[in-house]
Amino acid sequence: MKPNADVSASSSVQKGKEGLGMFYGLLGVAGFSLSLPATRVAVEFFNPTVTGLGRALVAAVLAGMVLWIRRERIPNWNQIKSLAVVAFGVVIGFPFFSSWAMERVPSSHGAVVIAMLPIATAVVAALRAGERPSIGFWLASAAASATVVIYAFSAGFGRLQVADLALIGAVISAAVGYAEGGRLARELGGWQVISWSLVISAPFLIWPVASSLSPEILRATPAAWLSFAYVSLISQYLGFFAWYGGLALGGVAKVSQVQYLQPFLTIVASAFLLGEIVTSQTIWTAAIVVILVALGRKAAVKQVGRSDASKADSRG
Numbered sequence: 425m426k427p428n429a430d431v432s433a434s435s436s437v438q439k440g441k442e443g444l445g446m447f448y449g450l451l452g453v454a455g456f457s458l459s460l461p462a463t464r465v466a467v468e469f470f471n472p473t474v475t476g477l478g479r480a481l482v483a484a485v486l487a488g489m490v491l492w493i494r495r496e497r498i499p500n501w502n503q504i505k506s507l508a509v510v511a512f513g514v515v516i517g518f519p520f521f522s523s524w525a526m527e528r529v530p531s532s533h534g535a536v537v538i539a540m541l542p543i544a545t546a547v548v549a550a551l552r553a554g555e556r557p558s559i560g561f562w563l564a565s566a567a568a569s570a571t572v573v574i575y576a577f578s579a580g581f582g583r584l585q586v587a588d589l590a591l592i593g594a595v596i597s598a599a600v601g602y603a604e605g606g607r608l609a610r611e612l613g614g615w616q617v618i619s620w621s622l623v624i625s626a627p628f629l630i631w632p633v634a635s636s637l638s639p640e641i642l643r644a645t646p647a648a649w650l651s652f653a654y655v656s657l658i659s660q661y662l663g664f665f666a667w668y669g670g671l672a673l674g675g676v677a678k679v680s681q682v683q684y685l686q687p688f689l690t691i692v693a694s695a696f697l698l699g700e701i702v703t704s705q706t707i708w709t710a711a712i713v714v715i716l717v718a719l720g721r722k723a724a725v726k727q728v729g730r731s732d733a734s735k736a737d738s739r740g
Contacts, residue, residue, distance in 0.1 A: 445674020448614075449682045452667025457689035459659040460522065460531035460538070462651040467527045469644035470652055473636035476523035477629045480515045482656035484626035487619035499612065499620055506608045510617060511625035513601020519660065521594035528587040531690075538591060539572040542683040544599035549676035552603050557677045560719070568684045568716040575687075575709040602680060605664075606671025614669030618661060681717045685710070 466475045499507060525534055543565045549555040557565075605617045612620070644652075670679045688710040 442674040442678065445670045445672070445679050446682060448666045448670030449674065449679035450670075450685070452663050452665075452670060453682050453686050454689055455658045455663030455666065457686050458693055459655055460526060460534045461690065462654045462659070463523050464526040464531040465651040466648050466655060467523055469640050469648045471636055471638065471640070472520065472523035472527050474633055474641070475652065475655070476520035477516065478633045479519060479652065479656040479660045480622060481626055481629050481633055482653075483661040484622040484629075486657070486661060487622040488626075490615075491619050491623065496616060496619075503608065503612065504620075504624065506604055507617070507621050507624055510601050510605040510608065511621040513597045513599070514605065514618075514664070515601075515621050515625045515660070516629070517597025518594045518601065519655075521590045521597060525587040525590040525594065534591055538595060539569060539684070539687060540592075541595050541598055541602075542680045543569045544595050545602045545680035545683070546677040548599045548603035549606070549680070552600075552607065554607070555675060555677045561677065564716050564719040565681060568681065568713050571709060571712050571716065572684055572687060575705070578705070602667075602671065603676050605668050606676035606679070609668040609672035614667070614672055615665040617668050618664035622661065684713045684717055688713070 463475060470478065522534065522538075546555075546557060546561075546565055550557060605621070609617045673679075688706060691706055
């Protein structure tokens, strides 16, 4: 009886970690949900380079202060190499590509392509993070992805444009950064991953940002400054505390699926902040996505290449 009891206890603990990971992931997605609209407002005065890379410099200053106050241990060489991958994906790639696109297309249009991020993250997790989702997981993820895209097009969010190439680049960059960061967060902790990624990338961002500054910034409206502050502090830094912590606890592939809710969270936030109307179609579509995400969570995801999922670091 004791072996069965031990197995049951271990399974219960793992389910608890997965549930907490999904909760942290949802908090992260809630923080990211205003990223594209805020970027859209900011690029009108800050241009894509300053908005996309300058936000990382602002976040890097805060991250450096936190690491110094906490007296965090400097990562080893292998961890630094992984941090460089994370930095390329979520500090440089996604912010720059999405900022470039938001100068050319509405944020609602961007939601069509960004909706591919969860399934892209699951693919990278299978290739890089040692996760092997089951067929049931892939079916649920594909169905959720198709649901979001069909909704986006039926709601009139626009047709594909040249800027979608940049959005695809943003999706690939973020997927790589999410999967690598979620894997590394098991060793360092969620907030440490994003903090070190910002710090090590900062020296390479100073010249591009400084050379892109223009007098237009002096004419920026309060809304533009507030939007830039949002993407710098929330989208680029604090949101990752919960996001990487969730990926480490619940698994990259599973937790990444909550991103399918991001377009709907953005719409709800717009209703409260901007007075936009939430239609019944939006509510029903969101309900379908929630069900599919729940089914995806229940589907099996095997861990390959690491000794035990219970070693996940919950410090994020």
